[in-house]
Amino acid sequence: PRPIEELSIWDDAKAMLKKARAEGIQTVHDRLDRQTPHCKFCELGTTCRNCTMGPCRVSEKNPLGVCGADADVIVARNFGRFVAGGAAGHSDHGRDLIEVLEAIVEGETSDYKITEENKLRAIAGEVGIKTDGRPTMDVARDVMECFFADFGSRKKEVSFLSRVPKVRKDKWAGLKMIPRGVDREIAEMMHRTHMGCDNDAPNTMIHAARTALADGWGGSMIGTELSDVIFGVPTPKMSTANLGVIKADKVNLLVHGHNPVVSEMILAAARDPELLARAKELGATGINVAGLCCTGNELLMRQGIPMAGNHLMTELAIITGAVEAIVVDYQCIMPSLVQVSGCYHTKFIDTANKARFSGAIHFDFQPKTAMKQAREIVSIAVEAFAQRDAGRVDIPCEPVEIMTGFSNEAVTAALGGSLDPLVQAIAAGDIRGAVGIVGCNNPKIKQDSLNVKLAEELIKKDILVLVTGCVTTAAGKAGLLVPDAIEKAGPGLKKVCGALGIPPVLHYGSCVDNARILQLCAALANALNVDISDLPVGASSPEWYSEKAAAIGLYAVASGIYTHLGHPPNILGSETVTNLAVSGLEDLVGATFFIEGDMVKAADMFDERIKTKRKALGLSE
Ligand code: SF4
Ligand code: FE2
Known part of the structure; x- marks a missing residue:
């Protein structure tokens, strides 16, 4: 196995990975090791299983599938x-x-x-x-x-x-x-x-x-x-992040997945005085709802709940031994969480018929019965507190502060009712441009090393950073989501964010909330009477892994936003497709992908792009 030191930049992750190894619990990293090396054809994208004349694998030696597809x-x-x-x-x-x-x-x-x-x-x-x-x-x-x-x-x-x-x-x-x-x-x-x-x-x-x-x-x-x-429309508020948000003296209930429809109800039910009284009867001081991944982002943005972690923290959160229940809806939920839960007293509860997990407690969550079902779910978590083994609890750190809640409405309000001050700050060069850093973790990449590094490099260059999805927790843990983080920013960004009392890295929500960034880009383009591809903006997903991230990357590019990926999708087996992605699309939609694993270089690429776009708009570089 790879040394723990190489798997994550975070102390809380490393502590839990050690605990996992000591307790004989398998994690995503162990499974990756067992799957490596991967099939070269699949990596290049040159396998096809679309019919039963195949499956086919094409290469230089054997360039056509049975049907003749190249x-x-x-x-x-x-x-x-x-x-x-x-x-x-x-x-x-x-x-x-x-x-x-x-x-x-x-x-x-x-x-x-x-x-x-x-x-x-x-x-x-x-x-x-x-x-x-x-x-x-x-x-x-x-x-x-x-x-x-x-x-x-x-x-x-x-x-x-x-x-x-x-x-x-x-x-x-x-x-x-x-x-x-x-x-x-x-x-x-x-x-x-x-x-x-x-x-x-x-x-x-x-x-x-x-x-x-x-x-x-x-x-x-x-x-x-x-x-x-x-x-509710998110508004700026403070919260906390990392595994330290899990509390030894409380019933801990983690919400995981993407849709706020379930998690909002769970949070509301957790405030029920009867359930709270029962939790106290069992010796807990309260019920703590904390977030994982995007449903966590949704509740963080609107309700300020704490964030336990991002994608690669989901197994590790359970390994603290202090999680009574993990309640999931859908997307990005590793099926292994059922097994990891089974190693502890943790109840794994799924809530969607379209995302069921063998071995889970299942609720067919419906709008009609939502609150009643949410109460039952919270009650399961509360009762599980009695089964917790205190000897296996290890919460490895204290939480860090983060600021959240930057919807477009909130940003506009903070700017005094219109985007004009933002346009002016961009025109003046205090904010030279903006980049949305979005998406995931991928166990092939040291957890959050690229997510954090790119954000740090960009703000130094007076480029405002917007984060969504799993990059949120990364930026938060690195101390970039608090107003004090302006000390790590360039002078212009420091001035503007300092005056507004906001961080140089703004939390813009969950992965679907990348739509907020699209909307902001469209509004800026309309305000300047230009195309989105004329703006000094970019997007990046340094540690992406999912089909959804590919869709996000592609809609960003197709919308005219220059988009960075930390590693390529499985397309390198076709020169035509690769060239289209990294250069040909420029002529068609005014933006392309670029693939770069070194974040200093990636930040330089954004810098060059922003210079070019600023110049074309008649602004100083
Ligand atoms: Fe794919 Fe064609 Fe092979 Fe069928 S015959 S698996 S469609 S390449
Ligand atoms: Fe997400």
């Missing part, structure tokens, strides 16, 4: 399906929010409600629904119908393209890249990649971009906006 076709098809998987994940999550809105509108639930009437009316206006003098529920019903229709086949474009600058939309129209319907683009990707359909790699890649755009400007954006409507 490496370009096979790589493009595999990448297209990979992106479709990611777009499906985010978008089905978005659909679940529409279904909660439907339950509210139909009067089927009183556990959820419309918390932000103003936001509901604002987005209704943006998608062309009349709001004047109409009762909220009527507006909500139309919004629900409109968003459901965004998933279908009858529209020429998804509704939130109303936010996209016209020049960008024209570009997409010329390329046949306008996302028409979320499910439609995903289904068409599956169709195109069936044997005997789209056998032109660039054409497949264009549709992959269209599918990704349906995610970013469709499914994800709907997910974010409706989550705000139902659970």
Whole structure:
């Protein structure tokens, strides 16, 4: 096995990895070692399993599959399906929010409600629904119908393209890249990649971009906006992060997954006085709900709950021995968590029929019965406290402070009601540009080494950093999400953030909340009357692993945002596809991917790009 020192930059992770090894508990790192080296064909993307004349593996020696598909076709098809998987994940999550809105509108639930009437009316206006003098529920019903229709086949474009600058939309129209319907683009990707359909790699890649755009400007954006409507628009607040947020004297309940529909109810139920009294009866001082991954981000942004960790901390959180229950919804939940839970008194509870885990306690969580079910779940956690083995508890550190809650609404409010001061700070060169660092951990990369390093390098160059997803906890643990972090920033960023009392790295939410960054870029482009690709901005996912991250990367590029990946997707087996990704897309959509494992170099690449874009806008470098 690789030495623990090489697996993570964090002391809390390393302490728990030692404990895991001492207790004979397998982790993701052990399994990676056993899977290495990986199949070279799969790494290059040159395996195809799309029919039973195969499976086929193509190479120089043997360049065609049984059907005659070459490496370009096979790589493009595999990448297209990979992106479709990611777009499906985010978008089905978005659909679940529409279904909660439907339950509210139909009067089927009183556990959820419309918390932000103003936001509901604002987005209704943006998608062309009349709001004047109409009762909220009527507006909500139309919004629900409109968003459901965004998933279908009858529209020429998804509704939130109303936010996209016209020049960008024209570009997409010329390329046949306008996302028409979320499910439609995903289904068409599956169709195109069936044997005997789209056998032109660039054409497949264009549709992959269209599918990704349906995610970013469709499914994800709907997910974010409706989550705000139902659970509240995030506002700046303080919280804490790392394994130290798990408390030895409390019932610890971790929420993991992506959708706030379950975790918000769990948090509300955990405040129930009866459950609290029972917890005290069993000797706990309270019930502590802490977050993992993106559902953690959702609750962190809106409710300020503490963050126990990101992707590679999920197994390790249980290994503290102090977690009574881990409650999951879907996406990025390692199935191994059931086994790790089984090594302790930890109850593993799944809540979605579409994401069940063998060996878990299952709840078919529904809007109608949400609060009742949430109470039952919290009660299971409380009762588990009695089974905790105090001798196996080890909480390795004290939590660090973080600031969170930077929605576009909150940022605009902090700026005094409009984005003008931000535009001015960019024009003056105090903020030279902005980069969103997003996504995951990957056990192939020393945990958070790249996520943190890139953020540090960028802020030094007066480049504002926005973080979402698992990069949040990384930046937080590194001390970058507090106002004091301006000391690590360049002079311009230090001045602007210092005056506003905000960190130079802003927490912008969960992975679906990358839609907030898209919206911000569109708003800035509209304010300057330019295309998104003209802005001094970029995106990065240094330690990405998932299909969803590929979809995010591709919608960023297709939206005109220069996008960095810390390691390549499985496309290197096709020169055509690789060249398109890292250079050819520039001519088509005004941005490309770049792949770089060295974060100093990656930051320099962003710096060069930002200089070029600033110059073209007539600004100082
Ligand atoms: Fe092989 Fe073509 Fe079938 Fe793929 S679609 S498995 S390349 S025969
Ligand atoms: Fe996520």
